[in-house]
Structures are given as C-alpha cells and as structure tokens.
Amino acid sequence: MRLTGPEPPGEVGRNLRDSVRNTNSSTLGAGFVAFLLGATGPALLVYQAATNAGYAAEVINSWFFAIYVGGGLLSLLLAFLYREPICGAFPIAGSALLVTALAGYSLAEAVGAFLVSGILIALIGVSGLFDAIMSRVPNEVIMGALAGILFKFGTEVFAFLPKQPLLVGTMVGTYLVSFRLIRRLPPVLPALAAGLIVAGFSGRFDVGNVRFSLSHPVLVAPSFDPGAIFSIAVPLTLLAVATQNAPGVGILWANRYEPPVNAITIFSGVGSILTAPMVGNGLNIAAPMTAVCAGAESHPDRENRYVATVVQGLLFVAFGLVSATAISLIQALPVALIVSLAGLALLPVIFQALRLSVGQKDHTLAAGITLLIAASDLSILGISSAFWSIVAGIILAPILKQVAKEK
Numbered sequence: 001m002r003l004t005g006p007e008p009p010g011e012v013g014r015n016l017r018d019s020v021r022n023t024n025s026s027t028l029g030a031g032f033v034a035f036l037l038g039a040t041g042p043a044l045l046v047y048q049a050a051t052n053a054g055y056a057a058e059v060i061n062s063w064f065f066a067i068y069v070g071g072g073l074l075s076l077l078l079a080f081l082y083r084e085p086i087c088g089a090f091p092i093a094g095s096a097l098l099v100t101a102l103a104g105y106s107l108a109e110a111v112g113a114f115l116v117s118g119i120l121i122a123l124i125g126v127s128g129l130f131d132a133i134m135s136r137v138p139n140e141v142i143m144g145a146l147a148g149i150l151f152k153f154g155t156e157v158f159a160f161l162p163k164q165p166l167l168v169g170t171m172v173g174t175y176l177v178s179f180r181l182i183r184r185l186p187p188v189l190p191a192l193a194a195g196l197i198v199a200g201f202s203g204r205f206d207v208g209n210v211r212f213s214l215s216h217p218v219l220v221a222p223s224f225d226p227g228a229i230f231s232i233a234v235p236l237t238l239l240a241v242a243t244q245n246a247p248g249v250g251i252l253w254a255n256r257y258e259p260p261v262n263a264i265t266i267f268s269g270v271g272s273i274l275t276a277p278m279v280g281n282g283l284n285i286a287a288p289m290t291a292v293c294a295g296a297e298s299h300p301d302r303e304n305r306y307v308a309t310v311v312q313g314l315l316f317v318a319f320g321l322v323s324a325t326a327i328s329l330i331q332a333l334p335v336a337l338i339v340s341l342a343g344l345a346l347l348p349v350i351f352q353a354l355r356l357s358v359g360q361k362d363h364t365l366a367a368g369i370t371l372l373i374a375a376s377d378l379s380i381l382g383i384s385s386a387f388w389s390i391v392a393g394i395i396l397a398p399i400l401k402q403v404a405k406e407k
Helices: 012-021 025-039 041-052 057-082 092-101 107-127 129-136 139-159 165-181 188-201 226-254 261-278 287-294 306-321 323-331 335-356 364-375 385-406
Strands: none
Touching: 012 057, 012 306, 025 041, 025 057, 025 287, 025 306, 041 057, 041 092, 041 323, 041 335, 057 261, 057 306, 057 323, 092 139, 092 226, 092 335, 107 129, 107 226, 107 261, 139 226, 139 335, 139 364, 139 385, 165 188, 165 335, 188 335, 226 261, 226 287, 226 385, 287 306, 306 323, 364 385
C-alpha cells in the first residue's frame, strides 16, 4: 500500500462552459429524477432517525442542510473536475441504520461517530485501501448486513396496512401498477402522489403547519464514545463504501466511464469530515442516482451526461437550503404515509441485497447469519447488531466456504 491522492482533473473551465451549452430536456429530466430518488425515501429515513433520537428541530434542520448541501456540492465538484455523471449524496443504508442505532447515545457522541466515519473513509482513499477492503470482506457479507438492516423497513409497510388500509393499500397498489406500466418514473413517486391525495381527502394532511423558511446549520462539538464508534462509525463506513461507492463505481464502469476511484473516496471522506459538526452522517456517491444520470436517456452523447449530475447537484443544494420547509412538510404528513413511502422506496435495495447475499452460492450460510443478526436487536457491550453482523460474517465466511468446498 502507498499513499495516493485524487486523480488529476480534466479541463474544468471547458466542463463549466459545456454544462450550460449541453443542458437540454433529457439532462434536466434525468437530473430531476435523480434528485427525487434522494429527496423522498432517504429524506424520510433521516427524519425518522432524528426524531427517534429526540433531536430538536434546529438539529434536524442542520442535519438536512449538511447532507443535501454537502451531497450537492460533491456532485458539482466531481462533475466539473472529471466530466463524469457521479452523483453525490449521503449513505441511504447508513441512514436506515441510524433509525435504531442512535438510541442510547448523546448528540455529541453521534457527531463524534460521524466524524470518525469521515476520517476512516478519507484514510481508505489516501491509503489505497479501497480495493483491499473490498477483496477481504466478502460482498455477500456486506449485502447480508444491508438486507438485515433494511428488512424491517419493508415489513413495516404491511404492518401498517390493517391500521390505515385505505392510505397504505392505495400506495402499495399504485406502486405495483406503476412498476408494471410506467417505465420512466420510479414507482415510488406515483405511490407518493397517491398517498398525498388520499391523506388530503381524508383530512390527515395538515398543510396549515407547513412553514416556509431557510435552513440554518448549527455546530455541535464531538464527543468520542467507544460504543458509538463501533456501533455507528464502523458500520456507517463499511455501508457507505460497500453499498454506495463500490456499486456506483461499477455502474460507471458498466457505462464505459473511467471513474476517479481515489477522488471519489477521498472527497467523500473530506466532505463527511466537514459536514459532521453540522450533524451530517456522511457523504458518498449514490449508486441509484448515478445509474439514472449515466444512462443513455440522460444524453445521447456519453461525454455530456455529466450535465444531468450538475442538475441533480444544484437541486440538492437548493433542497438543503430550504430543508426546514421540507421538514415541516414531512411533519404534516401522517406516520403511515412516511413509513410506507420509506419502505416502498427501499424495496429495490432490499431485494437486490437479498439476491446478492443469500442468493449467492459461495457464502450463503454466512450471509444468511449476517442478515439475521443485523435484523435482530442484538446488543453486546453496548455495540449494536450492525457491527456484530459484519464481524460474524467475516469470521464465518472463509470457514463455511471451506466446508462447502470439501463436500
């Protein structure tokens, strides 16, 4: 291993000028869809995590400001430096982890864990450890942990069905019909529209409490607790690198790009460090959003698809600046709609994680045990199940794979 830096940038001035010249309806549409992917279900996960932890309104506003403004700036930086459709965002799986993992830790300890995670990601980038970690931690184990963490979000949709049959049933039905008939939009977006209509007509959407205001970041001094570092920082780092950065790089390779792997990891880590004091839970590239912007639908010329990422980045920054308004909108929604939307938005990720974990032959049993531990409420030494699931998977994977070979 040797110290590495970000790859040299391209013609930044030309990329800036061309971004205006090559903006068209397809780049605007792809950038907007990518933005919606990050501003619907993932935003609700962050809101759930913050409210479950009992954070004050100004802290939640700051959290949204940090991850959306930070994610948007990361998109713009990578797009203009390297002319590739690399979408910056925040760790979706990590946000789901925080819905339960923040319990028992103070705000300062959570910020300390976020800061440690950013440092770890930056070190992974500058040390060249990215490939080494990915080669030593079986992908099935990481996917098993991801599936276990997210599994409860999928089941909660149907747990709410008998409580709010009209609202939840309409959303699920709309999701299924849209999945079958509407190809150009993620099915969660029509489901959201249907949920809003039902909630509005049934009087459960209190728009009178929606407030229009700008977000104001707050700074929180970090405190470092070993339990929080192992329960939050380590899983957050592995999930960000393995479930977002790694698949995102793979998507870019599949679309015949040459992504700046070091730059992606280093800038993600530095951005995470800078946003942690504002209660940001980290920055990374978003694989699903990158897939939207890197596809042929975003621009016929592959060299100009980075413009869709510029659109997504600008929309993320704007959303972060007015996220206080967005949070008041979320607070006006019924709980059943929030839970259902988050669960439906995560269904593709849950099913993909299941397929890439227990659906693979090399580490099926180890991945399955990892999944079950992650989905449990296991806590040992004050450290949550997400960490122990990955530890168990790493230990069991080579042992159980060897047993399978001997047969």
